[in-house]
Amino acid sequence: MKVFKFGGASVKDAAGVENVRRIVAQETEPLVIVVSAMGKTTNAFERGVNASWEGRPDEAVLEYDKIRAFHYVVADQLGLSDLFDSSITSQDIVNGAVMPDNYDEFYDQVVCMGELISSKILSAYLTKCGIANELLYMPQLLITDKTFREAKVDYEESRERIRNRIFGSTSKVFVAQGFIGGTIEGYHTTLGREGSDYTAALLANFLDAESVTIWKDVPGILNADPRIVDDTVLIPELSYREAVELAYSGAQVIHPKSIRPVENKKIPLYVKPFNDPTSSGSVICETDRKVDVPVYIWRKNQLLITMRAKDFSFILEESLSHIFDIIKRHRLKVSLIQSSAVTISVCVDKTRYVTDAIRELGDAYAVTYNENLSLLTIRGTTPEILKREQAGRSIMLTQTTRRTARLVIKEEMPE
Ligand code: ASP
Numbered sequence: 001m002k003v004f005k006f007g008g009a010s011v012k013d014a015a016g017v018e019n020v021r022r023i024v025a026q027e028t029e030p031l032v033i034v035v036s037a038m039g040k041t042t043n044a045f046e047r048g049v050n051a052s053w054e055g056r057p058d059e060a061v062l063e064y065d066k067i068r069a070f071h072y073v074v075a076d077q078l079g080l081s082d083l084f085d086s087s088i089t090s091q092d093i094v095n096g097a098v099m100p101d102n103y104d105e106f107y108d109q110v111v112c113m114g115e116l117i118s119s120k121i122l123s124a125y126l127t128k129c130g131i132a133n134e135l136l137y138m139p140q141l142l143i144t145d146k147t148f149r150e151a152k153v154d155y156e157e158s159r160e161r162i163r164n165r166i167f168g169s170t171s172k173v174f175v176a177q178g179f180i181g182g183t184i185e186g187y188h189t190t191l192g193r194e195g196s197d198y199t200a201a202l203l204a205n206f207l208d209a210e211s212v213t214i215w216k217d218v219p220g221i222l223n224a225d226p227r228i229v230d231d232t233v234l235i236p237e238l239s240y241r242e243a244v245e246l247a248y249s250g251a252q253v254i255h256p257k258s259i260r261p262v263e264n265k266k267i268p269l270y271v272k273p274f275n276d277p278t279s280s281g282s283v284i285c286e287t288d289r290k291v292d293v294p295v296y297i298w299r300k301n302q303l304l305i306t307m308r309a310k311d312f313s314f315i316l317e318e319s320l321s322h323i324f325d326i327i328k329r330h331r332l333k334v335s336l337i338q339s340s341a342v343t344i345s346v347c348v349d350k351t352r353y354v355t356d357a358i359r360e361l362g363d364a365y366a367v368t369y370n371e372n373l374s375l376l377t378i379r380g381t382t383p384e385i386l387k388r389e390q391a392g393r394s395i396m397l398t399q400t401t402r403r404t405a406r407l408v409i410k411e412e413m414p415e
């Protein structure tokens with residue numbers, strides 16, 4: 001059994017779906033295909049959800065109409081024009097929606113549609129092309145708690161359901177939604193943005209798969225983002241440990257949560273280009289090989305929050321646990337920590353909860369913050385590299401260890 005994952009960029013249009021078909025057709029072994037929402041569909045659903053939530057239903061209808069039109073075109077181009085029921089309008093959906101009083105819960109019930117639609121299209125297209133397959137319904141297989149938008153997976157329950165479902169079937173090819181799961185009570189949940197990699201890794205773990213392949217729009221794992229740096233190099237092989245470090249620093253190529261499930265069972269994880277399927281790409285596996293080029297990782301949309309004790313006294317241990325309790329409750333993601341005699345600074349991702357967290361921190365500390373920052377992590381740095389990267393930039397903070405430098409920079413990175 002192998003697990004293949006295709007992200008939004010690989011299935012951004014009809015040609016992408018056809019390319020998936022071509023890659024899948026080469027396989028002779030049993031296969032689980034995990035698919036993300038097509039293109040930028042998740043962002044579009046987010047805009048729709050926000051519009052509804054903020055009381056602009058007409059804007060939500062417009063967003064949903066665009067999403068529908070986009071998918072109808074793709075389905076049509078693939079010869080699947082009867083796949084969707086067009087008698088229900090976006091207006092019906094927006095008007096009929098029962099809005100829960102929790103934004104995150106509402107978000108998950110709507111946003112999961114992106115993966116439900118893309119998987120339905122892919123499964124139907126494979127069938128039409130003679131590749132027999134079964135469409136899985138992950139909300140009833142990947143069981144989670146009710147932490148909406150960041151649901152925690154119940155490993156035991158999910159493992160049992162998924163194994164029963166797949167090993168209980170005679171099919172050889174399965175199509176599954178990435179990113180989404182469900183609670184025992186039947187709510188839809190999502191695992192956090194870009195979570196489809198995590199789904200693929202979990203399925204591989206549960207099924208004792210021989211490998212996972214993440215098909216991407218890059219040649220493999222590169223030492224820098226090719227949209228920012230011109231001369232990037234491919235890293236052919238890296239250890240699970242190295243991969244976790246890169247992913248947590250913000251490397252976009254793979255979701256941080258996806259390493260542990262494969263590491264636990266020593267399953268190799270390949271990252272390959274979907275437009276060149278025979279190239280070897282990169283592999284994350286059990287290896288002693290060290291990455292021998294400097295690696296540049298950008299984490300965008302950062303905020304640097306600095307807390308100073310109001311009465312000038314600062315007891316680090318006590319303040320740390322208090323501050324981190326607030327950070328955890330507001331689900332902030334910390335990317336860097338720095339302390340001095342009287343201050344603690346944390347760099348966090350900008351999320352919708354940041355303002356509330358800052359307000360609460362402000363009750364106990366004098367808080368200042370800067371936004372629109374980027375965090376650049378350089379692994380395998382040298383003094384020369386550091387100097388070059390610092391030159392001409394407005395740097396808020398630099399943290400260095402022997403081989404790693406981290407710069408908080410006043411600069412926004414391209415999307
Ligand atoms: N569609 C989801 C997102 O865009 C999950 C994924 O792509 O992995 O975040």
Ligand code: MG
Pocket residue numbers: 007008009036194
């Ligand atoms: Mg995606």
